[in-house]
Amino acid sequence: MGLTARIRTRDGWAVSHAVVTVTDATGTQVLRAAADDEGTVRDATVLPPGAYTVVVTAVGYAPAAAGAIVTASGRAEVGTVTLARAGGAELPPPGTWTVDPAHSAVGAVARHLGISSVRGRFTEFGATVRIAPGDVTGSRVEAVIRAASIDTGNTARDTHLRSADFLDAERHPEITYRSTGLTAAGQDRWTVHGDLTLRGVVRPVDLDLSYLGTGADPWGGTRAAFRATAELHREDFAMNYNQVVQAGIAAIGTTLRVELEVQAVQGADLPLG
Incomplete structure (x- = not known):
């Protein structure tokens, strides 16, 4: 009864x-x-x-x-x-979620010659997401990216991007992001506030985050999927190199669009493959 x-x-x-x-x-x-x-x-x-x-x-x-x-x-x-969720925004249940690099992507897009785009991605990275119980705005994310793992599909260009003109990967091998807060931005959408450290320079960067849902994986685990974007200005991180072509057009745009596609696994044990 x-x-x-x-x-x-x-x-x-x-x-x-x-x-x-x-x-x-x-x-x-x-x-x-x-x-x-x-x-x-x-x-x-x-x-x-x-x-x-x-x-x-x-x-x-x-x-x-x-x-x-x-x-x-x-x-x-x-x-x-x-x-x-209050405000209509959803996130996975509380606990620690570990990003699976094998099924995630960290990319950036830059304008080239003012008419097209060049895409690159980082192949070595890791991140942890901690969803807070109760007040989910207390959730946090920490990420580390190996700067030298940049890959645009062109060896000469990648070598230049690793140099002191851009990422300066030898002196600053890691790019880090640590969130400082979370704000609901709509249905299944959040703004992640945090600090990005790039080339040893720390700047506040907001991520526009979409939560795509959760589901079981073939290895007996549970996964959550996210998509996030942000815009960076190269000069904010002392990446001032540029080559100006005819009519004053910059060869490489000064604004970078960061695009993240993320799968996170509940807990810390990740499958291979």
């Missing part, structure tokens, strides 16, 4: 810190219960038969209401109540 309910996110994850409040037809509170670690509420309180209103609340989520009918046996099965 009593009330049972399952509290889940849109992706089906348990909301373990949810609280269920039940009121009767007069609006009087008759029951209040907390979810367990599996996001399930089980309360043995026997309620008189009738119609009740169930309100589910959890820090970081918008409240949700559902109706419940208590039968003559005193049992009320609310079923599954789905909570949406």
Whole structure:
């Protein structure tokens, strides 16, 4: 006998810190219960038969209401109540997520001669995402990229990009990013605030982040997918090299568009391949 309910996110994850409040037809509170670690509420309180209103609340989520009918046996099965993130923005469940470099991409795009683009990517990098419980805006990300791993598909160009004119990879082998905050920006979208260290220069850089959802992988793990973009100005990081061609057009644009496609694995054990 009593009330049972399952509290889940849109992706089906348990909301373990949810609280269920039940009121009767007069609006009087008759029951209040907390979810367990599996996001399930089980309360043995026997309620008189009738119609009740169930309100589910959890820090970081918008409240949700559902109706419940208590039968003559005193049992009320609310079923599954789905909570949406406050502000409509979603993220994976709390915990540590490790970025899988084999199934992720870190790229940059620069204008060339003012009429086309040159694309490059870094082949060696690692990152950890920590999703905070409750107030998800406390989540953080840390990433390290090997500057010398730049690859644009042209050996001479890559050698130049590793030189002191650009990445200065010998003196500054690592590019790092450490987030300082997170702001909801819409449905499944966030702005990640953080500091980028490049060529030994530290500058604040915001990432426009989209959360694409979670799912099981073939190795028995759980993965979350993200897409993020940012714009950098080379002069902010002392990359002032340029060659001006005819009519004053720069050979290489001063603005870089960073494009990230990320898969993160729950926990720290990553499969190969």
